Amino acid sequence: VRAGSEYLQIHPDSLIDSSQELGSILISKGDESQVRLRDIANIERGYKEPAVxxxxxxxxxxxxxxxxxxxxxxxxxxxxxxxxxxxxxxxxxxxxxxxxxxxMQSDMVITAIDAFLVNLMEAVAIVIVVLLLFMGLRSGLIIGFVLVLTIAGTFIFMGPAGLALERISLGALIIALGMLVDNAIVIIDGMLVRIKAGMDPEEAAKEVAGQTSMPLLGATAVAIIAFAAIGLSPDSTGEFCRSLFIVIAISLSLSWVTAMTITPLLGIWFLKPPTDAEKKADKDPYDNAFYNGYKKFLALCIRFRWVTVAVVAGFFALSVYGFQFTDKTFFPASxxxxxxxxxxxxxxxxxxxxxxxxxxxxxxxxxxxxxxxxxxxxxxxxxxxxxxxxxxxxxxxxxxxxxxxxxxxxxxxxxxxxxxxxxxxxxxxxxxxxxxDLGPSKPGKIEARLVGPDVDVLRDLEQQTLAIMKADGDAKGSRGRWFERVKVIHPKLSEEQADAHGITTRSVALAIQSTFEGHPVGVYREQDEVIPVLFRQPAPLRNDVANLRQIPIWSPVAQRYIPLANVVTGLETHWSDDVVERRNRKRTLTVVTDPTKDSAPKLWKRLSEKIEALPFPPGYHVEWGGEYESSTDAQEALFAPIPMFVGIMILIVVGLFNAIRQPLVIWLTVPLALIGVTGGLLLFKQPFGFMALLGFLSLSGMLIKNAIVLVDEIDLQIREGKPTYDAVLDSGVSRLRPVAMAAATTVLGMIPLFTDAFYIAMAVTIVGGLLVATVLTMIVVPTFYAILFKAKKDDDRNTTPAPASGGGATTAPPAAA
Missing domain, CATH: 3.30.70.1430 (Multidrug efflux transporter AcrB pore domain)
Structure with a gap:
């Protein structure tokens, strides 16, 4: 009410303070007398019946x-x-x-985080032990310290980036572990070779860091961009795995920064110059049985270069053929x-x-x-x-x-x-x-959506589809999402009798609702909760369908209740669809099933061929949901930005070499990783699902990174006057240890992920692909280079490549080696 310039609220006292006081409400009998509600009705407080x-x-x-x-x-x-x-x-x-x-999700998270932290520590320990064994005590400790420092820095930056410690982010660190030491290995290896050749440690550090900064920056950028499609995938699967890309981007960026700053400094402090006796010996660090054996084999492959290409092409064709036998499960089970x-x-x-x-x-x-x-x-x-x-x-x-x-x-x-x-x-x-499931799930692994206008036709197609599913020995839980048709009682209203009693179809519907379900007649407010007040008939009347004809209906004409039987000609029972779903404004009946033994893709392939062969009338068709749709949508979302990122990666590589042939050599080796991927998946019986696909994309970044430093070394030695053939051989020898070490640390660091159901397929993909691709990098890259630059033995002509914009060798110059 308005009171001057203000509005005041009026709150009258409630006459009802409890549900039992509803019985005190007075009701007119129609003859000017009144009765209490409790005198003519039982008032009970209870739950909805039947329960939902x-x-x-x-x-x-x-x-x-x-x-x-x-x-x-x-x-x-x-x-x-x-x-x-x-x-x-x-x-x-x-x-x-x-x-x-x-x-209790918190308990599951704690258990998972603890297990992953153990896996991470195991992976770090494995990598450091490998470094100590193959790089020496001082070199191994330096690289190991830089690795721990990079991981610690990644943890620091994860907070501002809004990332938590969870399965995906911790797994990303394990995946990136081998790549995190790549840059430091290149710096320390280059310093070792120069120091052994008599160069001052500080000068060696300046020369290696100066020569490798741009090639390693470009290679690191390529490795990060290889994961970018994951981070920018717009669907739910991409959102689920987004932290994978962010963590890898942070950690790899930090690895390059520490490799260019802290690693050379530690090398100056702790790498020992050779003693006088070692200087007098002046032994070539690459003059041993291992390096000599590799050099002879590489020379043989280059000599019979087309045979080498044919053999590699044969293995690649075999891997393409064998890939069809890999499982294609979308996401692993929890x-x-x-x-x-x-x-x-x-x-x-x-x-x-x-x-x-x-x-x-x-x-x-x-x-x-x-x-x-x-x-x-x-x-x-x-x-x-x-x-x-x-x-x-x-x-x-x-x-x-x-x-x-x-x-x-x-x-x-x-x-x-x-x-x-x-x-x-x-x-x-x-x-x-x-x-x-560890990934997105649907009501059924296999979903056939039958689309069309007529319900009866869809029901007929449903039965044919279910027959196909049930006939397959590997399908279980086959059912339609509209479920069965239900029995419906339809009272046939007599218009003549209804009009005579003043009864409408609405009053009949309200009477039936009041009898069985209950008709809302008001609400009762209890503190901040609103409870509906229902009117319904006594239990004996509402619990027996035989009493349907006796339902009382108020007749305005007779001013009394009459039974429903007086205004209906009969009760008809027929079947009706209780559920009718639409998708994109079209009637859609979804039939689902799940596999018992085989993977969902294998079962889908068998079923889809038979279901799509059904005689669909005009205007009717089948669409596929379930795991097939989730996988397709995720891959489409993942592949959509890939051409852009591949283009960026190509531009980076072309910019590093300021030429075309060197990037061509590098990119020709990327598809060959499929040889190891197919072999690994078949050997370990792992599916090529979404996580394996991510592993394959990331693998391409690792391979390009290794190939860049190898080709850059070849170019450097050619620019310094060495014949192309000799430069190819010597560069392969000088890059063998760093490339092999980088691959070994990545592969061995993946071992803890072999026990994790979510990451094992990705780990197998990376391990199998990297093992084979490392061998191919050290054989195929020099061979392709020799083919494109026409390198021949005893040919003194120097096929000088275009100067690299970033410049720089990744190891010592030929004189030092």
Whole structure:
């Protein structure tokens, strides 16, 4: 109300302070007399009936509470805070109430981070031991110190970049570990050769750093850009792996900075000049059986260069052929010791019936070997507790069991055992078990979307599709996402009788709703909660469908209630589609299934050929979702920016050499990595999924980096007057140790990732590709160079390449060597 220049609120006292006081409300009887509501109705406070969903935990009814970390929050801090608060509230729990945890993400994160930190320390230790063994004590300690310093610097910069310590960011450090020492190895190796040749350590440091700064900067930039497609992928998979690119970009950038600053300084301080006796000996550091053997083999390959090319091409063709036999799983399964078991009964089954059947299954699952806890969500999926988990939508005949086991290594055996048990006690249901995915997940690994205008035609296509899926021995859980048609009772209203009693279709609908479900007649406010007030008929009338004809309907004409039978000519029962989904404004019936043994891509290939061969009427077609769609979308998003990044990488390499032939030599070796990739994946029986694809892209950056320093060394020796043929051989010899060391540290540093389900495919891809590609780099790159520059033995002509804009050798000049 307005009071002068102000508005004042008026809050009258409420006459109802509790739900029981609703009974005091006076209702007119129509004859000017009044009665209390409690005199003509039973007032009860309860829950919605029938329930939409229910939850059980270890055989007891439960209420699920989900807590999510706020944006920018720390899940570990949040988890510890929840544990502390629950501990404080433990004493206030009613007698008989217990608290059980279905999933505590903070515990999983702590376990995963601890395991990854151990893997990281193991990888660092492996790399340092390799450096000590093959580079010597002083050189190994210098490079090892610089490596630790680079990792520490990466941790410092991760904070401002908004990155946390998690599976992806820590895995990125392990992936980059071998590359982090590449630059330092080149600097220390160059200084060692010069110092042994009699050069002052400080002069050696200045010369090596000056000559290698631009080539190593360009090579590092190429290695970073090779991961850029991951960081800029716009889909959910790219978002999931974005920290991988950012961490690698930070760490590799820091590795170049430390290689140009701290590494030369430490080399000046700790690398010992040769003694007088060593100077008198003046022994060539490359004059031993290992280097001589490599030089002879390389000379043989260059002499029979076209035979070498033919052999390499043969291996490449064989790898292309063998690649078709690799598995193509999109994302690996999680190693969490938990699996889900989905059971679908008829969609029109009452939820109480579903609960009774689920209780039997829950008890049986709990008695299986190795099972520690069983939670069951009835009527729909549980709260979303994992980012990659999508709960099942509302379905009164659905139950999902979340089963905790002792050891994740027995997951597949446990799932098979559980499936067999459920099929024995619920043969009328569709049941199947699944692990939780580490990447994006869908209702089914295989999804066939049948698109068209007519529901009946789609249902017919659904049956044909299900028949194909069920006929395949590797498909399980085959079902349509519209589920079964349900029985619907349709009262046929007699217009003549309805008009005579003043009854409309709306009043009939309200009467039926009031009888069975309850009709909202008001709300009751209790503090900050609004509770609906429903009017419905007594339980004996609403719990028996036979009483449908006796439903009372108010007749305005007769001024009394009359039974529904007076205004209907009959009750018809027919089948109806309870769910009709549309996608892009078109009716879409999705049929899903999951593989039992083979991978999803193999099963999809078999099924898609048969389903696409079905006689689709005009206007009808099939689209593919599931893992096929996720994989396709992720790869399209990943490949979309790749041409731009490849162009940038090519421009960097061309800019380094200011020529075309040298970059051509380097890029010709990149596809040859497929030889090692195919062999590694087949040997270790790993799939070429999304993570393996990322590994292959990153592998290209590593190979280009190694090839750049080798070709740059060849060019330097040619510019200093050495014949092309001799420069090719001598450069290969001088670059053998740094390239081999860089590859060895990367390969051995990947060993801890072989125990991680998420990264093993990527690790196998990088290890297999790098092992073979390193050999090819030291053989094929010199051979291609000899072909393009027409290098021949005993040819004194110097095919001088164009001067490199960055200049610089990566090791000592020929005189020093």
């Amino acid at each position: 969903n229910k939850l059980h935990m270890d055989g007891h009814r439960a209420i699920g509470i989900g807590v999510s970390t706020e944006k920018g929050g720390n899940v570990v801090t949040m988890g510890e805070g929840i544990k502390q608060r629950l501990k404080e509230l433990q004493g206030r729990f009613p007698l008989g109430m217990e608290l059980e945890v279905i999933y 190693t969490t010791p938990k699996y889900r078991l989905d059971v679908f009964w008829s969609v029109d089954q009452h939820i109480d019936e579903t609960e009774e059947k689920a209780a039997i299954i829950e008890k049986g699952l709990a008695e299986l070997p190795g099972v520690t806890h069983v939670a069951s969500a009835i009527g729909q999926g549980p709260l979303r507790f994992i980012l990659t988990f999508t709960p099942e939508k509302e379905h009164s005949g659905f139950a999902q069991f979340l089963v905790d086991i002792e050891d994740y290594t027995t997951l597949q055996d446990d799932i098979k055992r559980a499936e067999e048990y459920v099929q024995s006690v619920a043969p009328d249901a569709i049941s199947f078990g699944r692990t939780f």
